[in-house]
Structure formats: C-alpha cells, structure tokens
Amino acid sequence: MGDYVKVSEIFGENVFNDTAMQERLPKKVYKKLKDIIAEGGDLDLETADVIAHEMKEWAIEKGATHYTHWFQPMTGVTAEKHDSFITAPLPSGKVLMSFSGKELIKGEPDASSFPSGGLRATFEARGYTAWDCTSPAFVRQDAAGATLCIPTAFCSYTGEALDQKTPLLRSMEAIDAQAVRLLRLFGNTTSRKVTPSVGAEQEYFLVDQAKFLQRKDLIYAGRTLFGAMPPKGQEMDDHYFGTIRQKIASFMRDVNIELWKLGVTAKTQHNEVAPAQHELAPIYAEANVAVDHNQIVMQTLKRIATQHGMKCLLHEKPFAGVNGSGKHDNWSLITDDGINLLDPGKTPHENIQFLLILSCIIKAVDEHAGLLRESAADPGNDHRLGANEAPPAIVSVFLGEQLEDVVEQLVSTGTATSSKTGEVLETGVRTLPELDRDATDRNRTSPFAFTGNKFEFRMVGSRDSIAAPNIVLDTIVAEAFSDACDVLEKAENFEEAVHDLIKENFSGHQRIIFNGNGYSDAWVQEAKRRGLPNIRSMVEAIPELLSEKSVRVFEKFGVFTRSELESRVEIKYENYAKTVNIEAKTMIDMATKQIIPAVIHYSTRLADSIVKIRQAGIEEVTVQKKILEQTSSLLTKTQNALEELRKIEQKACALPEGKGRAEFYHDQVVPAMEALREPVDELEMLVDKEMWPMPSYGDLLFEV
Ligand code: ADP
Ligand code: MG
Secondary structure, eight states: OOOOOOHHHHTTTTBOOHHHHHHHSOHHHHHHHHHHHHHOOOOOHHHHHHHHHHHHHHHHHTTEEEEEEEBOBTTSSOBOOEEESBOSOOTTSOOOBOOOHHHHHEEOOBOTTSOOTTSSOTTSOBEEEEEOTTSOOEEEEETTEEEEEEEEEEEETTSOBOBSHHHHHHHHHHHHHHHHHHHHHTTOOSOOOEEEEEEEEEEEEEEEHHHHTTOHHHHHHSSOSSOOOOSOOSTTOOSTTOOOOHHHHHHHHHHHHHHHHTTOOEEEEEEOSSTTEEEEEEOOEEHHHHHHHHHHHHHHHHHHHHHTTEEEEOOSOSSTTSOOOBEEEEEEEEETTSOBTTOOOSOGGGOHHHHHHHHHHHHHHHHTHHHHHHHTOOGGGGGTBTTTBSSOSBOOEEOHHHHHHHHHHHHHHSOOOOOOOOOEEOOSOTTSOOEEOOSSOOOTTOSEEEOSSSEEEOOOBSSSOSHHHHHHHHHHHHHHHHHHHHHHHHOSSHHHHHHHHHHHHHHHHGGGBOOSOTTSHHHHHHHHHHTOOBOOSHHHHGGGGGSHHHHHHHHHTTSOOHHHHHHHHHHHHHHHHHHHHHHHHHHHHHIIIIIHHHHHHHHHHHHHHHHHHHHTTOOOOHHHHHHHHHHHHHHHHHHHHHHHHHHHHHHHHHSOSSHHHHHHIIIIIHHHHHHHHHHHHHHHHHSOGGGSSSOOHHHHHHOO
16 A cells, blocks of 8 residues: 555645746746746747746756756657756856756757658758747656656747647637637627636557567557457456556556646546546646646656556557547637636526537538548557447547437527437336436437537547647637638628528538447448548548648648648658558567467477377377468468568669659568568467467467
8 A cells, every 4th residue: 555645745846837827937937927828929038038937946846857848849749858957067066957948948849850741851950949848847757866857849940830730720820810810890898818628638548568578560660560359358348447446556656646747637548448548537737738748648658568567569559450549639729718618507508609519610610521530540549440440440429319409499490499318217216316318319320420519539649649639629729710710700690691501511511420339330331421520540531631621721721831731741651661660670570589489399299299100000180180280371471471562662662752652662561561460460379379479369368
C-alpha cells in the first residue's frame, strides 16, 4: 500500500498555472499576460524578462536544472532540446542560474532534421519555437532530474508551420471569430470568446517488459508482426470494465498522481474490451491544452509502465485478431461565460440557435468527410479503419433518436413541433431509485456521434496526436458558421431566414446522418448508395488534404497555406513508407534469424526422433512423420514468402520518395508481409512451445 494521496494538494503542483502566476508575478505583469492569453497580442521583452525570471525561480524550487521548449513537430510525438539555466562562470568560479525573456519567448533549435516536407531546405535549417502562453509551462520530474517544459509552436524562418500546434491555434482563432459572429445574430452581446473544448479518451495495452524485450516486432514496430491467436481471446467479454488487477491498479495510481501533479485532470480509468487493454480519460479542456495534455498522458503512461516492469503499447493494432486501440476526441464549443453551444436543452425543437449550430456541423462534416477521415489517418490506424475493425472508414453522424426525430420533422414538414423525451427507467426493483432515461441511447459504432452536449469523433488512432482532427473540425465548422452568417446578416426577416437555413442544411446533408449499426456490411452498401466516401487506407486518404475544397477552406481561414498542405502531404507519404519499411525489415530479420532457424531445429528433432524410433524396431512412426511433413511444407512456404518480401522490399527502397513509393508499400509490400505472416502463424501452432523463439499472444495478453 502506498501513501495516502491528497489529490487537492498535489493537483497542478508542477504547473506554472494561474495560482502560481498570481502568487509570483507583479500585478501589472500578471494582468498583461492574462490579457494576452485571453485576447492575443505581443509580449514585450521587458514583461517577458520578469515572467521568465519568476518562472525560473519557481522551477528551481521544484528542482529544475534545465528548461526546454517543448514542441510538436510533424513526427507525431513531442520534441525537446534541453538547456541548463547556468551562465558562464563568474570570476569567483561560481555560476548563476538565469533565464531571460528572450529565451522564454523564442528558441532556435537546429531544425534541419525535423520533417518539413520541402518547406525548408536543409541549408536553411533555421526553425523557431515560440512560446504558446495559452498552455501553461510545467516542470517534469523524471530520470533526467527536473525540467521546465515550455509549450511552444514551431515554425520556419518565413513563418510556415512546421508543427501541429501552430495550425491548431490558427483554427481555434477561426472558429472563435465565426462562432462569436453567429452568437451576435442571436442577440448574445455578452460572450466574448468561443473555444473548442476537447476531452481525449486514450486506449492502451500493457504487456510485461521482459516479454516485450524478447520481441523485435514490439521493439521496432510497436506491434506484433507475427503471432497466432491464443485459445482464449476477447470472446467472453470478461475484461471490459472487469475488476482491475492489483498490479495494474498500482500502475494506474502512479500514472494518476503524475498526471495530477502536471495539472492533467485524469478522471476515469477502466479495463477495455481486449485482454490487457485499458483506457484513461481526462476531464475536457481547451483544445490546445487538451492536445498538450494528451501528449503528456501518452508519455506518462510509457514512463510509469517501465517503472512497473511493464511496457505500454500505444499502437493502434498491437495484436491481430484482438481489438485495437483508438482515441475518442470529444469536442464541443464553449463560450468564455460558460455556455455550451452544443447543449440542446430539454426541448431541442424550440432551441433555434442549437438547431442552426447542429445543422452547420452536419453540413461541415458531410462536405468535408474525406478531410475528417484523413485527419485520423496514420499507418497504424490502417489496421483498424475499414479493416474489419471498429470504427468503419466511412464518416457518418449519429444524432440519436430524439434529434433525428427533430431533423425528420424539419425536413419533411418544415417545422419541428415536439421533442421526444426520456422516460423513467423501470428496473422492476423497488429498492433501486427511479432513473431518468436519457432521451438518446448510445451508439458505439458511429465514427462521429452526438453524445448529449458534445460530438465524439471516434476514428482517431491511439498513438496519433489529436491536433489534426481538431484542426479540421474547428476549420470546417468555422466555414459552415461563416456561410450561415453571410446569409443571415443580410436577411430581412431573421426568423424566417434561420428557419429556412436550418431546413436547407439538414435537407442537403441528411445523407451523412446514420443511426444504425456502423459495423454492418449493409451500412457499407447503404453508404455507397448515398455517395459517402469510404476511404480505406492512409495512402488513399492523404490526397484529401490537397483537394480543391480543402485548400479553399484552409486558406480562407488562414489555417494552412497551399504550400504548408503540400509539405504535410509529402511528410505523410514518407512517414507511411518509412513505417512499413521498418515493419517489413523487422519481419525479414525475425523470419531469417529467429523463426526459420527455430523451425529447422524443431524439424531436425522430429527427424532424429523418427530415425531413433525406427532404429528401435518400430516402423510406423506416423505422428512424427505427419508433423514433420506439415512443418517442412510450411517451412518451404515461409522461405518462399520471405524471399518474395525481400525482393519487393528492395524494389520499394529503390523508388523515389513520394506518393508512388507510399502506394507501392501499400499495394505490394503490405500484402507480401501478410503472405509471410500466414505460414509462420501456422507454424507457431505446430512447433514445440519451448522452441518457439518469442513469447506468444497468450503469454503477452494473459500474463501481464
Ligand atoms: P464515454 O461514455 O464515452 O466514456 P464520458 O461522458 O465519460 O463519455 O466523456 C468522455 C470524455 O468527454 C471525457 O474526456 C470528458 O471530459 C469529455 N467531455 C465531456 N463533456 C465535454 C464537452 N462539453 N466538450 C468536450 N469534451 C467533453
Ligand atoms: Mg467515448
């Protein structure tokens, strides 16, 4: 049993949050910073110096020796370069600890080795990191000691975004402007700002560290590339919400403590569907803070797992045949005075503002379904989306019974006169309290579901940053709001115009609404009939970024320029090709050096056994002979598939970088990898367990 934790005391203790700033900063400086956080604007160097000094003093008290600009380049993970606070030695031989405003505001990491997709030639290696004062600095304590981490944006010399944060902040400004514009039309004169709120539920697997280290595929690719199914998978559904075992509970406790100290509101934790799979969800926060926090969550899960003798797998599909991991991106719009614009109230049919906003979101998602799909594309997610795994690769919107009924009324008769209400839930047990039933049941199969007062985008991969989906959501909804405002600001009769617009939006985009089972084959057919895109892979999704309407919407709201989009497309193709390349090479390595030798060893033993038994005078050695025949035939298949993969892999490597190469990896290398996996998985079921060169699925999933 660990010590008793006082959450309210430790929460945020390692964050330079509002309390810390208020305590430490002179009133005038504090006010200036708060204004900039709320309204934007430039920080003068004098003020920055004061903030930097106080931040440093605070960090040093927490044990910090270094600071780092913590940024999110296009690698999907965060990057940092540490500088210590020490100055050049004084004549006395001592050093001072210093941190200037300039160092706080701007950094210049040698950026040449971060992906830039051609935006910055290597001879112009300069990249800048700029402090994002809307996400608080924090002190991270780990094996490196304690480090002051300053969330920063990362751009090129000419101001082009080289990261995830810059476009996210731009998209937040876009939706803020358009949402406020829309609110004004409804007579709201008091809200000054609208911010997207985001809560990301994070799924992950835990496996034993020693076993992890015996598998090169887990080490290099983060997922298993071979592996036969154990006798028991997830068919009993006994893991989901099951009792959390002590070892895992102790891990979760440490994760929570770490996260709370860093101001991350870790809230829920439970076992997920697959064995060894779990989930963590924080309370929602402003989008850019939520994106940063999700990165902190992923890093913390990994670090604490190692301390507990385990490894945390964030890959979208660590085990074939077992549920993969995703991230649910919960999204809503909230004003600075606390109004959730996605709250329908009790009688949504009368809530005209809500209905307009809802109809705009439906329109945005329908018009940019491909772009939204792309925002969830990463190499690992290819094994989930559209690959017989939840959720499907078709974007559709779930509204639930109540809202669908309202939309139906609006579309068919032009007016909505009623809202279905939730009733009292009868449990049939007198001692249980009466429960109000929600007006809407849940639908777990929808990729984009309305869940009470927010939308939940469920396509996102577990390892991916949630920045991209939120950039897309903010931008496309900003466009729909802007279109609506263009019409309504000119309208002579506002009431009538709103009414017509709501009807038009819903009627024009009703095809995206689907409340049924998103995992069924029937839906795939139905979606095709409706003309909804079904984009089954990352390489197929990437071009969505450069479609005319995508470029138009991003440029209109200043979120991405065309050349920034082009650079991202290039980075993504490369990222895909590199990822599959690593996987293919890992398979080749494992098959050549571990699996084939083990199988040869096993067949030799069988052959020896046959010879010895015959020498002992028994002619009929049928069992061993049969197994030997099967093994040998599978071994031949394996060797052939291995040679084939080698050849194709060499061809792929020789191709020039870009789309063609990524497509080649997808169309040729991936199938060759699958062809190699097949006989190997069959062999695993045949060969003596003692001789199999790596832990099995059963070992990994059930013996954590
Ligand atoms: P689930 O049943 O899908 O687990 P929860 O109600 O537990 O749903 O919420 C999941 C996530 O949604 C949490 O991170 C929560 O903070 C977040 N969330 C709740 N309300 C909002 C909102 N208005 N905007 C954004 N995220 C929200
Ligand atoms: Mg959820």
